[in-house]
Amino acid sequence: MGKFMHNVKKHVWSYVFIVPMAILFLGFTVYPLLSSVRYTFYNWSGIGVPKDFVGFKHYINIAKDPFFWNAFRNTFIYAGVLVPVQLSIALVLAVILNSKQLRLKYIFRVIFFSPVVTSTAIVGIVISLLSITAGSEISRVLVQTELINRPIDWLGDPRTAMWIVISVGTWIGLGYPLMYFLAGLQAIDQELYDAAKVDGAGNVDLFWYITVPSIRPVGIVVLLVTTLHSLRVFDIVQVMTKGGPYFATEVVGTYIYRHAFFGTGVGEGDANLGFASAAAFFMGILVMFISVLQVAAVRYAATYRQKRP
Amino acid sequence: MKFPSVRRALPKIFIHLALIVFGGFYTYPFLWMVAGSLKTRQEFFGSRLSLWPRQAIWENYREAWESAKFSVYFGNTVFVTILSTLLVVILTSMAGYALARSSFPGKRILVGVMLATMFLPKGYTIVPIYELIKNLKLLNTLWAVVLVNTATSMVFNSFLFVGYFTTIPKELEEAATLDGANFLTTYLLIALPIARPIIGTVALFEFIDNWNSFFIPLVFTLGRPSLRTLTVGMYALVGESATDWTLLCAAATMSLLPTIILFFLLQRVFVDGIAGAIRG
Numbered sequence: 001m002g003k004f005m006h007n008v009k010k011h012v013w014s015y016v017f018i019v020p021m022a023i024l025f026l027g028f029t030v031y032p033l034l035s036s037v038r039y040t041f042y043n044w045s046g047i048g049v050p051k052d053f054v055g056f057k058h059y060i061n062i063a064k065d066p067f068f069w070n071a072f073r074n075t076f077i078y079a080g081v082l083v084p085v086q087l088s089i090a091l092v093l094a095v096i097l098n099s100k101q102l103r104l105k106y107i108f109r110v111i112f113f114s115p116v117v118t119s120t121a122i123v124g125i126v127i128s129l130l131s132i133t134a135g136s137e138i139s140r141v142l143v144q145t146e147l148i149n150r151p152i153d154w155l156g157d158p159r160t161a162m163w164i165v166i167s168v169g170t171w172i173g174l175g176y177p178l179m180y181f182l183a184g185l186q187a188i189d190q191e192l193y194d195a196a197k198v199d200g201a202g203n204v205d206l207f208w209y210i211t212v213p214s215i216r217p218v219g220i221v222v223l224l225v226t227t228l229h230s231l232r233v234f235d236i237v238q239v240m241t242k243g244g245p246y247f248a249t250e251v252v253g254t255y256i257y258r259h260a261f262f263g264t265g266v267g268e269g270d271a272n273l274g275f276a277s278a279a280a281f282f283m284g285i286l287v288m289f290i291s292v293l294q295v296a297a298v299r300y301a302a303t304y305r306q307k308r309p
Numbered sequence: 310m311k312f313p314s315v316r317r318a319l320p321k322i323f324i325h326l327a328l329i330v331f332g333g334f335y336t337y338p339f340l341w342m343v344a345g346s347l348k349t350r351q352e353f354f355g356s357r358l359s360l361w362p363r364q365a366i367w368e369n370y371r372e373a374w375e376s377a378k379f380s381v382y383f384g385n386t387v388f389v390t391i392l393s394t395l396l397v398v399i400l401t402s403m404a405g406y407a408l409a410r411s412s413f414p415g416k417r418i419l420v421g422v423m424l425a426t427m428f429l430p431k432g433y434t435i436v437p438i439y440e441l442i443k444n445l446k447l448l449n450t451l452w453a454v455v456l457v458n459t460a461t462s463m464v465f466n467s468f469l470f471v472g473y474f475t476t477i478p479k480e481l482e483e484a485a486t487l488d489g490a491n492f493l494t495t496y497l498l499i500a501l502p503i504a505r506p507i508i509g510t511v512a513l514f515e516f517i518d519n520w521n522s523f524f525i526p527l528v529f530t531l532g533r534p535s536l537r538t539l540t541v542g543m544y545a546l547v548g549e550s551a552t553d554w555t556l557l558c559a560a561a562t563m564s565l566l567p568t569i570i571l572f573f574l575l576q577r578v579f580v581d582g583i584a585g586a587i588r589g
Contacts (some may be wrong), residue, residue: 003542004414007414008414011411013407013411013413013491013492013493014407014410014411014413014492015407015413017404017492017496018404018407018419019399020400020404020468021404024456024459024460025423025426025463025464027441028438028441028456028457028460028461029426029434029461030422030426031437031441031442031448032435032436032437032438033434035440036434036436039436039437046436099324101321103325106441106576108328108332110569110572110573111332111335112335112409114330114336114339114569114572115578116443117517117521117571117572118521118568119540119565119571120521120523121521121523121544122540122543122561122564122565123561123565125544125547125557126339126341126342126557129557129558130338130342131589133357133358134358137357159326160431171335179579209458216521235524236398239547260436267325273436276436277436
């Protein structure tokens, strides 16, 4: 014990340096994590102290709620389409932007990164204005050429709204994987390419046999990050459609927000923070499970490839 | 002699053309927004997709700045962003330094818990955070936004600093200690100046994150419109003057421009920062 206290005293400055961060970390990360789990067992509108203990009822109700599964399915459609499309475009674009012969590199970088450094909430608003304007022009042309009979209200039509949201999400987030890929490409040894060229490899060969394997480690990180990020989608849906029309674009993020602050939106449901926390926790566990699966799958694929002759 | 060089130049020209066309489509929403902000209402609805206003007018900006209160929102955003960014840089560089340079009792537990929370689902812990802010009597203040934005950036950035400090050699600091410098002066006079690149990266990313933060200020300023930040103000403006599109365009341009300019000026820091994060 004496030795312990001596050790503590010796590091007194370290504690002074750590304590502010540790307090904020415990207060705003650890405590909220623990207590949001506790809320999931109560009926609670957010006023006063949670008293109405309901056990696992919220979890059971969520598992039975078709609106949750609708939001769940939409979230996975969003991520399932966005991630592969965004990563493919980002990789090709990164290779082009990294090429030595390219002029105006810096201008192009600013162009493709600009949606990333701007606020999703505000850009989402601008895009919804634009989609009304451009959308009505496009559907006017489509009607004139008799490809469709009636003008389409792109964000107001349950059949098209989700695709608009996905396209905008892909556009807004493209810069992140692009930046990671660019950084990864810059780390590749140029001599690999020179050697392959001497052996008569073409540009496509260089891409598949040198570029792709070399940035695979970065690619795995990017895949994980973009998947997690897109499963947490909220801002863009909230400002563009609020989950509508008729829940066609509702994702788990907006489902939770709706239940936490406004109630079910159907029938006479009230705001219920207990229910919302349960939905959040349920989704959090699922997402964690998925990322574990993803890591395992990537590992398996890597070892499988190595084992092949 | 001319022919082969033309044939070699062709793919290059093609790639540039393709990039310009794609880049044009890519930035079209921004250009359309800026053009819209400079048009009169009549012109806007007459030439809805055009990018060139017949005559640039600044009336929309004046209206957004004054009657739509964007001057207030701008001030609030600057306040929140600068304060949170400063706090994050100071607190996480200190914590990162201590974690990297000393092995105090309790360090392993702390690092373990910090790592664990990075992988645990948190995204939706806003409710207990709201309760905490309420108990601290900070509800409907800008301090709430500063505090929550700062606090939720602690773990990731502390680890960035830990990563940086463990890669730089200790010799200079050890020499300083022999000369009688204590932990604090070593940190201030030796470690911090060496850490300039990582400070730049953290500060830049934090600045942009805080400027664009939407959900936190939305929740904590619901009851007090005068405390709105630009993102929340923009969201509210859509509800209030949904039909006044040229005003919306001007307000959006004003809100988005600072981070785009910042990125344009400091893009090296960005790419280097990301490259550093990958290596680390």
